[in-house]
Amino acid sequence: MRYAFRLAELLGHNPDRRRRPGTIKAIVEHTGLDRHQVASLLKNEAKYIPIEALSKLCDYLIDHGHATPAELPGALFAVRAEHFWELLARRRQLELCVGIRQGDVNDAPEQAWVVASDSVLMGALLNGVSTLGGSARHHSAGSSANGSTKAEENPPQPERLLQTLVWSPGHVSAEETNLRANSVYESFSGAPGDKAMVCIGSVKSNPVAEVLFSEAFGCDPFVSQDDVEKASDRACPFFMRYRDFDPKPPSSTAGERLSKTEAADKPGLWVETDNGTWEWAGGGQNSDVALVFYIFREALGRLDMVLSGFTGRATRYLAKTLATRSEAFWPPVYEEPHVQIGAYIVEYETDGSKAKSEDLLMTNVSSAAKITPLSAKAIARRIVSNG
Structure with a gap:
């Protein structure tokens, strides 16, 4: 079973540069994570994610009302389709x-x-x-x-x-x-x-x-x-x-x-x-x-x-x-x-x-x-x- 990272979906983030509401900047300022790392996670391009970074993202989602503690970290992962x-x-x-x-x-x-x-x-x-x-x-x-x-x-x-x-x-x-x-x-x-x-x-x-x-x-x-x-x-x-x-x-x-x-x-x-x-x-x-x-x-x-x-x-x-x-x-x-x-x-x-x-x-x-x-x-x- 393969998984995808759903950060962009939970945030309602639109990848179109013309419509971005400053999502990356807001996450970086709240979590202290590297900007390139956040961008990679939003695009589901990251090969791995450290536990500390995952914890910080969960805190951000909870603090901004995008998910509840009971839903995380599971809500950040989705099963990939295979056909x-x-x-x-x-x-x-x-x-x-x-x-x-x-x-x-x-x-x-x-x-x-x-x-x-x-x-x-x-x-x-x-x-x-x-x-x-x-x-x-x-x-x-x-x-x-x-x-x-x-x-x-x-x-x-x-x-x-x-x-x-x-x-x-x-x-x-x-x-x-x-x-x-x-x-x-x-x-x-x-x-x-x-x-x-x-x-x-x-x-x-x-x-x-x-x-x-x-x-x-x-x-x-x-x-x-x-x-x-x-x-x-x-x-x-x-x-x-x-x-x-x-x-x-x-x-x-x-x-x-x-x-x-x-x-x-x-x-x-x-x-x-x-x-x-x-x-x-x-x-x-x-x-x-x-x-x-x-x-x-x-x-x-x-x-x-x-x-x-x-x-x-x-x-x-x-x-x-x-x-x-x-x-x-x-x-x-x-x-x-x-x-x-x-x-x-x-x-x-x-x-x-x-x-x-x-x-x-x-x-x-x-x-x-x-x-x-x-x-x-x-x-x-x-x-x-x-x-």
Whole structure:
């Protein structure tokens, strides 16, 4: 069993330099600890911590009301996840965010709806978290030598489950859509404690995914990057090329061109490779595609995730893939001591035939999946570490 140090989470410390409230300075002045040591502990980078330093940190947390004596020092340590579903299940709060649509602008808001494919994917997600992908029955740690049951006998579960609805682009004004998306993400970011947000759907259907990507890669949300000088100047190492008939909300991670001079001649997902070139990853008539992306800031106990099918069909396929092949999305592709990133393209072969009406009611559809991690080098060139 591996452990992570939760000092930043207990303090509600944000690693973004623009938002730091002087946390390091306050701890140093109260404890007398070295500034670099405190910074390392906040980022979960320290290899060890002396008992004396641990005692001083406990005193600081108690004196400032961040924890009680009975909770310490245990509250400073968290068990590290060892597979994909456990990463989600160990969060105390799990928030699921999905886009809603309405058929006509004159329809009453209560008549808005969630598309069937997003509903199927959400069901697969809830099943995976609640059963650890079917492995919960094997999770018992057994009994100790004196016959007592160990604390890990019961599989981890979120203490709080939330659902958030946002407008899909094109169903209300862009201003209202973006305002709601920003508000939801800011509310999640500001919530205290160990938490996760999972966005269901691509930026075509869920604008919070756009905000999440922009936060991870340090760019402005809802601003197209189709006019950058070259594709390597894009902030994000993956790009969704809209189809001609798709809604086309301005996006930092989607559009119609890779750059001013580089066209994206096929709709679907494009990814940057190790050497900086861009390749088409699927999304045509005979090749559908999905994206699994997550960024885990371990010291904060914070997980941001997007589960995104390029089409409704790919979204349904992804639900099945998560249920049967979750091990392919672990371990993360890119790791630093304070941040872990998983990013995977899932390509599906299709026969190009049109879906039948009864297919809409099928919730267990599947297709052969090719799962490819994104380039760790491409991520490293772009990621905002906020160290």
